[in-house]
Amino acid sequence: MTAPLTDSRVEAAPLDASLSEAGVLSLVLDRPDALNALTDALVTGIEAALETVDRSAVRCVVLSGAGEAAFSAGADVSVFEQLDPVEGTAWTVFERLAEFPRPSVASIDGACLGAGLELALACDIRLATERSTFGQPEIRLGFIPGAGGIQRLQRLVGSGRAKELVYRGHQIDAETADRWGLLNRAVPADAFEPEVDAVITDIADGPPIGLQAAKRVFDRGADASHSAGLLMESQAFGRLLTTDDVAEGVAAFREDRDPEFTGK
Numbered sequence: 001m002t003a004p005l006t007d008s009r010v011e012a013a014p015l016d017a018s019l020s021e022a023g024v025l026s027l028v029l030d031r032p033d034a035l036n037a038l039t040d041a042l043v044t045g046i047e048a049a050l051e052t053v054d055r056s057a058v059r060c061v062v063l064s065g066a067g068e069a070a071f072s073a074g075a076d077v078s079v080f081e082q083l084d085p086v087e088g089t090a091w092t093v094f095e096r097l098a099e100f101p102r103p104s105v106a107s108i109d110g111a112c113l114g115a116g117l118e119l120a121l122a123c124d125i126r127l128a129t130e131r132s133t134f135g136q137p138e139i140r141l142g143f144i145p146g147a148g149g150i151q152r153l154q155r156l157v158g159s160g161r162a163k164e165l166v167y168r169g170h171q172i173d174a175e176t177a178d179r180w181g182l183l184n185r186a187v188p189a190d191a192f193e194p195e196v197d198a199v200i201t202d203i204a205d206g207p208p209i210g211l212q213a214a215k216r217v218f219d220r221g222a223d224a225s226h227s228a229g230l231l232m233e234s235q236a237f238g239r240l241l242t243t244d245d246v247a248e249g250v251a252a253f254r255e256d257r258d259p260e261f262t263g264k
Contacts, residue, residue: 002026007052013045016066022204023059025049025102032067037076038115043093050096056263059204059211061100062196063123064107065116071106071132074114091115094147098122098219101212103203107196108132109189113171118145121152124215126182127196128174129189134182135171155222157182207245208263 002018010017016028027049029036050061065071097104097119106112106120108128113135120126128134136149144150145166154162157180165172174186187195203211213236221229240246244264252259 005049005053007048009048010045010052013041013048014039015042015045015049017045017049019053019057022201023057023208024200024204025053025058025061027061027063028066029064029072030066032065032069034076035070035073035111036065036067036116037073038091038119039076039079043091047093047096050093050100055101058102059206059208060200061097061102061104061123062107062200063097063104063119065110068109070111070113070116071108071128072113072116072119073111074116074137091147094118094122098148101215102208103211103215105196105199105203107192108183109192113137114145114149115147118147118149118152121148121156124218125184125199127192127199128177128183128186129192130174130186131189132174132177132186133171134174134177135169136166137169137171139166139169153182156180205258205261207243207249207259207261209243209245210240210261213240 002020005017005019014030016026016030018026020026027046029038029042031037031039031042103125104123106123106126108120108126109132110129111133112120112128113133114137117134117136136145136153138145138149145153150162150166153165161180172180174183177183178186185195217229217232217236221232224232245259245261248261249259
């Protein structure tokens with residue numbers, strides 16, 4: 001059972017946002033006729049959903065696109081006319097998503113381009129159908145990615161491959177994206193939904209505090225020195241030892257049963 005989010009900004013956006021009893025926050029970009037291109041209203045809806053949802057009830061965030069043609073083909077062309085030359089993109093949704101304290105999954109079926117790829121890059125895990133395509137085509141319009149399409153991309157696939165995608169503005173298929181490390185994996189279309197569900201279920205059934213700690217250490221440790229990252233990891237490990245979830249996990253292991261984590 002799922003419940004829709006009722007914030008007025010979410011309801012006004014072309015976004016299907018709901019929270020399941022299992023704690024899965026589903027955000028479906030709902031502009032299939034426009035290849036789920038991002039608009040100010042859609043981006044505002046995503047941000048509002050992340051801001052207003054009861055975070056204590058969320059175990060995992062899942063982003064997807066309506067229809068089979070695209071996850072998102074990028075920013076709607078009308079958006080470019082509104083940008084400030086000094087500030088660049090005013091959208092903060094990419095950072096809001098990346099910094100959300102619960103794991104996020106991009107469920108990609110179809111074209112994932114430009115700002116759409118930047119949205120997927122802001123997620124922790126990326127799963128895609130084998131028919132999906134990926135690219136940063138901004139250079140063909142005379143500009144460059146402005147919301148992580150360079151910084152996050154090169155950290156995933158390496159500088160050389162990221163530069164080629166950005167400089168040439170061409171697209172790669174899911175097999176190549178998988179081989180380069182852009183994706184966690186590419187899956188045949190008929191096996192895609194069960195694969196996504198399996199990943200989401202594993203995360204949603206996990207310990208919320210532990211998962212939040214893991215995400216924080218991954219993200220903050222990525223830009224820290226090796227020794228500083230190890231210290232963050234050790235400290236987080238120690239703090240988790242005092243939680244009810246760790247006690248439950250250990251008890252479940254000893255009793256040969258599935259743990260029931262409560263987030264305490």
